[in-house]
Amino acid sequence: MPADPLTVAPPGARAPESPLRAEPPRYLISDLCAYLESYLPPDQVREFYRAYLFGAEAHEGQKRKSGEPYIYHPVAVARILAEMRMDYKCLMAALLHDVIEDTDIAKAEVAADFGDDVAELVDGVSKLSQIDFDSRAEAQAASLQKMLLAMTRDIRVILIKLADRLHNMRTLDAMRPEACRRISRETLEIYAPIANRLGINWVRIELEELGFEHHWPWRRRIIHRAVRRTHGERVEMVGAVERALQEALAQEGIPGTVEGRRKHLYGIYRKMRDKHHPFEEVIDVSAFRVVVDRVDTCYRVLGVVHNLYKPVPGRFKDYIAIPKANGYQSLHTVLVGPQGVQIEVQIRTEDMQRMAESGIAAHWLYKSGEEANPAALAADWLQNLLEMQREAGNSVEFLENVKVDLFPGEVYVFTPKGRIITLKRGATVVDFAFAIHSDVGNTCVAARVDHRLVALNTVLRSGQRVEIINAPGAKPNASWLNFVTTGKARAGIRSYLKNLKQREALGLGKRLLNAELSVFDLDLDQLETPRLAAYLDEAKLAGLDALLVDIGLGNRLAALVARRLVGGELEELGSEPRNEAKNHPNRLAIRGTEGMVVSFARCCRPIPGDTIAAQFSPGRGIVVHRSECRNLGSPERKRDRRLAVEWASEPEGEFSTEIRVEIGNRRGALAVVASAIAEQGSNIETVVSCEKEGMTTALEFVILVRSRVHLAQIMRRLRHIPLVERIIRLPR
Structure with a gap:
């Protein structure tokens, strides 16, 4: 009988081994050290405990929103990573991951006590809290950019951050509702997809479930109830299919296990939302997993299940021959089961099952003690991150490009030499060109798909052979941004267009500044070098070119810059502005x-x-x-x-200002006030009236005045009106 579909499964291969999952979490460092002794040598466990003492002292007196001591959180994060059997330096960094960000401890102090590796990991996870940003979104994007780039140097950075986010999501109830929604949205948009991109399936599922629960509680509750109603009806059918599959394997002498695959609530919701399927259609597909010993046995099992139930045409996928971008491998087939119910069967080996659940973390989980770099499993994606960082204009744009690549929905196409390129579903010829190389994308003019000439906006399908046609001197077109789908292509096109715009702005800025300097009988070549250098340093500009680009883009006014460069004082001139x-x-x-x-x-x-x-x-x-x-x-x-x-000494003209008049709610009150304003020689531009406490009306006027003295005269006149209770100038 399959397990309850409403529960979130930890990594299946590890559940029986981990005593930390077998009972409610107890925030005892002794329990965690006892667990670590099962796979780490004693000297490394002692170093881990020393890091705990350091972190506990650093966080002394700090509490979480729930009221518990802050050190409970780093210990819980380390416990999650210990279940992945991470190395001791990663676990030490988990205990210390907040000391740089939330205490007075500096990175250099961490490095002196625990080594550069641990300090770099801690710094990679820390937010950019020392810099002022214009908005929360910019601060978030910059911190995520810093973390993702640190991940390209050491993949353990993102594993620590995922464990940190997982524990925060488990304890999110202590936060305010608006904070819960914001953190949950960020989790669903960024951290769960990263876990999926790295193949850590159990972390992805739990993050999605917790994010779904806090971001859309009512939607989750409705789907939860619907699943519970249908669960009892399906138990008998699922059990019958499991027994039939197991008996078919036994008849062929194939050793293997069969189990029903759990459907988690967010997966059901996302399929209903993205594919516009009703709940009955989504829940009607039962999923089963067959795990065997070898790769060739997987294909034998495929033949067995196709003999047992009729396959649905076009619903077979071979992810063993062509793995997913995150290293996932399996055979997927959809069959017509008992009573016409469709069933999905996934067939894989035990190693593939471990990779499907733990992804990159499987390196430490099943091969502890080895020092090989598991980042090779995500090498292409990490390389793409570096390229997008170089080409992005700012951290917000970089994060947008990363989000695009975190939702791939893979398409597999081939180069003329047979190399497999994995792209996002809906990707076009231009996306393919940039996936090969930025230079190929920048100079592409057409393509051949399966030997037929096609346009650049042609959407690619799996299995197609694509050949890019390039032309010297060709360049990206801004219209490409309307149809490309991958973050790398979007970043490459924007980078080229931005550089092109800057080159044009450089020339324009030079002409504008020279025109203003000509008033002083100067040009750029005649400026004093020390004065120019001093201005560039004061304005925090890298050089003269950066200044000219700023002027050309309209970020600086050429007239102001010219006056500053020649050292002239601002005087009242005879010219009229x-x-x-x-x-x-x-x-x-x-x-x-x-x-x-x-x-x-x-x-x-x-x-x-x-x-x-x-x-x-x-x-x-x-x-x-x-x-x-x-x-x-x-x-x-x-x-x-x-x-x-x-x-100016005697400025002429009329200027808009705003006043608020609170007046008794009487008939004709507005006419009385308007008449008094007109008596003082002022015109009313706009008036807005709103009720206040029933008997009082608030009137907000935009009026034209000549000066503060004129405004004071108007306000003094209004105060003498018996109906007026209060008058103020806005904004206060």
Whole structure:
């Protein structure tokens, strides 16, 4: 009888061996050390215990959200890795994986006490907490980028992170609901797919189940109930098929085991969502696994099951001859079983079963003591990560490309020399070209698929032979981004287009800066080298080319840069700026912005008399804010865009500002207020009315004023209206 489909299976080959799974977790380092003695020498266990003492002292006084001592978490992470039979340095790094990030311990101190290998592993898992980012998404992307690149140097980094995430998901109930959803979404989008990409199936399943439970609790509950309703009805049929398969193997003298494969809830949900299948159709396919001793026996078993039940045409896959990208091997076939119910049978050897469950971790699990690098199993993917890192514009773009490659749905095609290339389902000729090499992708112009000439956007199918046609001088087209599907192709195309744009921006920036320098009878070649070097250092630019590219892209204003380079002071000149002062678009409003486009920020609506500051905004020119406006940001972070400005002595024109008037809820109240504003020589641009506490109405006006003095006169007049209870300027 198959096991309950609602349970998540740990690695099958290890479940009987691990006492740590046999009972509820007890956060005792003595129990963990006793387990480690079953496969590690005593001196390595002693080193592990020394790392525990170091970590416990570093985390002294810290607690998790659940209230338990923080050291419980590193011990639990180490326990998960111990079940994978990881080496002692990896286990030590697991105990110390948060000391750099969450305590005052530095990487150098970890390296001095436990060696460079452990320190590099700990640093690879640590987030980038010392750098300020503009958003949570950028911080998350940068930390993940750092971790994934560390993984390309040592695959154990990602194994520690997966164990860390697994324990965090097991204890997620202590977090706030919004944090649960955010962490669960990240787990489903990134960490579960990484576990799948590395072939660690049991970790993937548990991460998916826990992520599903916290991100979509109601959907999970509905599917859970539906599965329980159908489970009892299917037990008898599944048992009959198991017995039939086992008897067929016995008749042929083939030793092997047969078991029903568990369906986990997230897998059911994803198939319903992605393939638009109803629940009855998804749950109607029963899955069985046959494990035998040798590869040739797998093909004998295939013949046996095809004789027993009729195969469904087109539903056979040979992953033994052509393994999946994560090293998975098996024969898959779909049969028409009893009562017309479709059954899926997977046939594999014991070694293939271990790889299917543990993936890269199987290296340590079944070959402990060996020092070979298991990263060779994921060499192609790791190499792709490095190429995407080099070609990505920033960490967010890199993470987007990685996400694309984490959901492959494989297609297998052949080069003219017979090499197998694995691509994502839906991949095109251009994806294939970039999978061969970036230079091949950059210069491809057409292709032959099975000796027939095809267009570059042709979608490839498994088994096809693809030959790329290249032309010297050819270059990627931006339209390719509309149909490529792989992260490597997308990163390669974007990288080329970005470099092309930068080359064009370099020339434009040089022309713009020379034009502004000509006002001072100078050009770039005549600039003093020390002054230029000082400006580049202050602006944190790598060189003159970087400055010119910034100007060409519109990130810096050529006029401001020219003035800084010649050392000129900003003075009130006779030229008139272009600005957005109402009714007087060509009158001087701000000193120090002559000849520049000036706009006034709508977030704080500065008016003459306010203390002001400005910053350069690409595409908008100089944007003037009130000095206290939060959107200005810190001067240190935006120093190269901040500009000291002040109002002209007698600025002309009218400026928008916003006020809020709270008034008694009486008929004609709005007309009274509007009339009073008009009496003071101001026009109303907009008014918004909303109820407040039943008897009071809040009116928000955008009005035109000449200065703070004019605004004060208007507010003073409104306060004398008996119906007005409160009046304030917005934003406060």
